Amino acid sequence: MRDFLPADKARRERVLAVIRDRYRAHGFDEIETPVVEEYARLHAGIGGDNEKLSFSVLKRGMDAEAIRAAADDPAALSDLGLRYDLTVPLARFYASHRSELPSVFRAIQIAPVWRAERPQKGRYRQFVQCDIDIIGDPSARAEAELLVASLDTLDALGLEGGTVRINDRRVLDGMLDAFGFSPQERPGVLITIDKLDKIGPAGVADELRARGATAAAVDAFEEFLGRPDAAEDEPFGAAQIRGALPEGIADDLVALLVGIGDAVAAARPAAGGVPLRFDPFLVRGMGYYTGTIFELAHPSVTYSLGGGGRYDGMIGRFLGQDVPAVGFSIGFERLVDLVALGEGERAGAVVLVHDRDVPVAELVALKAALVAEGARVRLEQRTKNLKALLERATADGYTSFAAVAAGQPRDALEVKPLG
Numbered sequence: 001m002r003d004f005l006p007a008d009k010a011r012r013e014r015v016l017a018v019i020r021d022r023y024r025a026h027g028f029d030e031i032e033t034p035v036v037e038e039y040a041r042l043h044a045g046i047g048g049d050n051e052k053l054s055f056s057v058l059k060r061g062m063d064a065e066a067i068r069a070a071a072d073d074p075a076a077l078s079d080l081g082l083r084y085d086l087t088v089p090l091a092r093f094y095a096s097h098r099s100e101l102p103s104v105f106r107a108i109q110i111a112p113v114w115r116a117e118r119p120q121k122g123r124y125r126q127f128v129q130c131d132i133d134i135i136g137d138p139s140a141r142a143e144a145e146l147l148v149a150s151l152d153t154l155d156a157l158g159l160e161g162g163t164v165r166i167n168d169r170r171v172l173d174g175m176l177d178a179f180g181f182s183p184q185e186r187p188g189v190l191i192t193i194d195k196l197d198k199i200g201p202a203g204v205a206d207e208l209r210a211r212g213a214t215a216a217a218v219d220a221f222e223e224f225l226g227r228p229d230a231a232e233d234e235p236f237g238a239a240q241i242r243g244a245l246p247e248g249i250a251d252d253l254v255a256l257l258v259g260i261g262d263a264v265a266a267a268r269p270a271a272g273g274v275p276l277r278f279d280p281f282l283v284r285g286m287g288y289y290t291g292t293i294f295e296l297a298h299p300s301v302t303y304s305l306g307g308g309g310r311y312d313g314m315i316g317r318f319l320g321q322d323v324p325a326v327g328f329s330i331g332f333e334r335l336v337d338l339v340a341l342g343e344g345e346r347a348g349a350v351v352l353v354h355d356r357d358v359p360v361a362e363l364v365a366l367k368a369a370l371v372a373e374g375a376r377v378r379l380e381q382r383t384k385n386l387k388a389l390l391e392r393a394t395a396d397g398y399t400s401f402a403a404v405a406a407g408q409p410r411d412a413l414e415v416k417p418l419g
Contacts, residue, residue: 001126006396012128015157015336016110019130022156023108026149028132030108033089036080041092043075046288046314053115055082082114086131087288087311087327094135094325095318104136106145110332124333130306133327135315140256143292143310144263146328150296150306151268151275153330157339159298162305163275166260166294167282169309171245171253175280178246179224180217189213194283201225236261236274244280260292288314292326300338306330349376350415351393354404356381362406369410394418 004012020030042054056078062070070076083089086109094105109131117123132149134142147164154162172190181189192207199207205222209215224246238258245254257278265274277297284293284307291310298305308328316322350370354363363379370377378398383389390401402415 002124010397011341012336014341015339016128016130016332018156018341019153019330019332020108020110022153023130023132023149026106026132026145026152028106028108028149030110031090031093032111033083033086033093033109035082035112035114037083037089037092039075039078039081041088041318042081042084044317046088046317049285050084050115053117054084055114055116057081084115085113086111086129086329087133087314090131090133090135090327091311091315091325092318094315094323098319098323102136104134107131107133107135109133128332130330130332131308131327133325135323135325137326138312138324140259140263142324142326143260143294144267146308146326147260147264147276147294148267150328150330151264151271154296154298154305157335158341159300159305159335159338162296162298163277164264164294164296165277165279165282165304166257166292167279168253168257168292169289170291171249171280172283174249174253175246176217178248179220180214181221182214185211185213190283191285193281194285196281236276236278241278244278256292284309294328296328296330298338301334303334304331305335305338348374349398349400351378351380351390351398351401351418352404353380353382353386353389353401355406358404358406358408362408363404366404366408366410366413390418 024030036057039056043051045051056074057080058067058077059079062077067077090107090109094101110128112126112128114126117125119125132146134145151162151164154160172193173186176186176189188211189208192204192211195207196204201222204225205218208218208221236258238254241254241257242249261274261276264276265271268275282293282295284295288311289309290312293307293309295304295307306329308326310324310326312322312324315325352363352367352370367377367379376398378393378396380389380393382403393401398418400415400417402413404413
């Protein structure tokens with residue numbers, strides 16, 4: 001968990017303002033949810049490994065004897081926990097407020113989440129997520145809207161050239177069925193397949209055998225991975241997707257993916273092609289995904305900048321009836337360091353350097369007059385080391401300064417540029 005100095009905080013807020021603006025331009029509305037959720041909701045078996053990283057809140061009023069008695073049962077010790085993502089809170093929010101929301105609800109959530117990660121570069125215990133979700137639309141229109149909005153946001157941040165890797169959990173299930181993996185072993189098999197980019201086909205096959213996966217299925221999978229790649233004219237079309245899959249995958253799933261690609265391409269004619277890449281081995285670890293899954297990539301980095309998918313079964317756990325839902329999350333902490341936005345409010349940011357004898361009433365009145373004109377203003381008493389004072393002001397985002405003497409009116413103020 002980190003502190004942010006004023007310049008860093010200002011920069012983060014400028015990036016967040018662009019993200020909010022783009023999301024709202026695409027018809028999404030921002031909501032806010034509490035930082036804590038019920039322990040049982042956070043540990044309902046749908047959050048994958050993130051459930052193990054949840055920070056729990058000790059029940060109030062437990063004495064030492066009660067704590068000792070419940071020491072081996074986390075659920076008996078805690079009734080609340082810090083949210084580890086924004087999707088579980090959204091599902092609870094929608095179930096609580098459905099009657100007050102439109103039939104198709106487009107939500108923005110931009111807020112911190114907490115996970116008990118082992119701190120390392122790029123991994124923090126408190127970090128910001130920027131989510132958009134569409135609830136109530138079972139059609140591929142929802143996926144297309146999310147992808148277009150997310151790619152548009154990347155463009156607005158000066159990161160043109162982004163692409164989305166896309167797959168479908170039902171395609172993955174069909175592939176595992178075609179290879180011969182049993183339903184019982186599939187969760188473990190998917191964990192290993194998710195490492196394909198890191199350990200390669202041979203490493204995946206070796207780990208599957210070490211896991212004790214069905215030998216014939218592993219052989220079939222390894223043989224499939226070793227087949228020669230077929231060159232296709234379509235970068236994202238039925239032939240390309242079919243060529244990346246074994247026999248037996250349902251036609252309607254292929255058509256769904258192609259339709260999403262067509263819609264995204266139609267919305268972004270200037271992009272010069274379909275910014276989607278079919279990846280039959282994209283897994284994503286969250287247990288609540290039921291359909292399409294995607295990850296956001298950019299050529300400047302090797303890691304993903306966001307991702308999401310369809311989670312049609314989650315809201316039903318809270319509401320008692322299934323509601324279609326799909327979401328996309330931008331990884332803000334990974335993204336913010338790549339963005340080089342202009343300085344925004346730096347124009348019109350002035351430091352008034354005043355002598356010790358200037359009356360407070362004059363200083364405050366002069367500051368108020370400049371603020372009323374639209375400037376950002378800071379008062380600083382003159383020091384012996386004026387250069388250091390002005391360098392600090394520049395680092396904090398100020399672009400000009402003016403010296404103030406007692407009795408000096410506004411129209412006599414000489415504003416000079418910093419730097």
